[in-house]
Amino acid sequence: MKRILLAAAFSIAIAGCGSAVKLDDVSVEDKSGTPVGMQALAGPVPASTSAALSRSAIAPIEVGSKAGTGAAGAAGAATAAAARTVFFDFDSFAIKPEFQVVVDTQAKLIKADKNRKVMIEGHTDESGGREYNLALGQKRSEAVRRALVLLGVADSQIEAVSFGKEKPAAQGTDEMAMAKNRRAEISYR
């Protein structure tokens, strides 16, 4: 049989709320626990001040374009990107001979317009941690930056940054996709 537990402290708590209730006292043998109510009033969670206001509420912020920018642009943009992209081997930061023409061409363009600011964006494949890949992508963008400076581009015109593995050019986990993602893009803004 269940017995009804009516802790005295409970009535204190209710009294505190302004509606005192006289309780029949059924004694409880064991008093070792902390009665409900006593601890509640001094307890860890103060009552919310308003029913509408949650104390754990978060204020949201929205940034960037509403539509979202996909990795793949229009076909024309993709062609143009090829002329501005240097691809790298796995775990490598060396500009391969076949991409020196990309660097040469871009160096001429940048030098031709001294007001032009250019970003070099390093990228990695999806393998490994996000922050470490950010640092690896930075090594790729800086390799291209140094190559441009060697060709006479003013350092003040170019900034080397990294997107790590966050902006893959190709989706997928196969080597074909991974190879397309290990790259540095020269971006005119």
Add this chain to the structure above:
Amino acid sequence: MAQFRVDVTGVGLTQLPIAVAAFRGDDAAPQKIGAIVQADLERSGQFRALDATGAAMDEAARPDFSLWRQKGADSLLVGSVTKLADGRFDLRFRLWDVARGQDLGGEKYAVAQGDLRQSAHRIADFVYEKLTGDRGVFSTRIAYVTKAAQRFNLWVADSDGENPQSALNSSEPIISPAWSPDGSQLAYVSFESRKPVVYAHEVANGKRRLLANFRGSNSAPAWAPDGRSLAVTLSRDGGSQLFLIDAAGGEPRRLSQSAFIDTEPAYARDGRSLYFVSDRGGAPQIYRMPAGGGSAERVTFTGSYNISPALSPDGRWLAYVSRVGGAFKLHVMEIATGNTNAITDSSADESPSFSPNSRLIAYATQQQGREMLMTTTLDGRIKARLAGQAGDIREPDWGPFQKP
């Protein structure tokens, strides 16, 4: 009702058998308090929940102890949830020691509907602390990032991943969220200006400030334990190097001086040393140096790719990700002995983060090509998949204990 998935592996676990009765009023309440508390306790790995179906009782009734003893319970949680006239909810509970027939206490709250889950987690914390002697972490919060339909969202959620609230929604990636030691701010890396920049963001009011927006890449924020400064990775001098920056912003001070990658700083909780990842030895390994800079000593020696160090608040454990045969696996090292264990069967683990009581680790992983968040006990025996938003879910950071 969300689905809770808790996987238990391994035998010989010592778990406390507890019965959590459905709270009186759960059926009419917007949150099922009893179920939330039970899932919390199970996820901790310290409890085995017994079937309490059909138990119609609340905190006011003295239970029939012999009945619960027969069911194998050591303890019993009962309570009630009642809607008040002003729209708030009155939430009460009592914990019983069934074996001894003792009242272990209870509490009573009047809370807004939006705080009901948080209060359920506080009840789980009460139970956890009473029965294990350790502080519970269920009422703490976890930040994580989702990617869905080319939108990136930074969420603040309950410790079970539920009840997510958006702090930042962006068309560009967001990575590396890090809670300030007081739990009021998140530092993170946002690519919204088409380069990685570090922000500090007060989550309650949405106020944020640029912490590091220097030439090159700015990333990997780690709060010093006193909350006054952060270690960050900057490439402004060429190469990714560690810097110290005041929490109010300002001119950074360089901490590492190498011609290699130095990144992913993580403070020991005493604030004296800084762990980080460097490829100075030819491959990424975890190192440790004095927090103010100085000579570094290598910490990881096994494997050729060890990244993403996380230190337990009690100072005993280092969690990190190690590449083993092409798979990226969560490892836990006992710092004093160097003993290390791989604690997962998955192959794309990322971003470990300790619970504030040092008993659990939250981490990101993949299953069937989908990104998901998990929690695990340090021995890897109890794992639970955290609930979350649709889409890929990643970059968890477990927040500190909440101020009462």
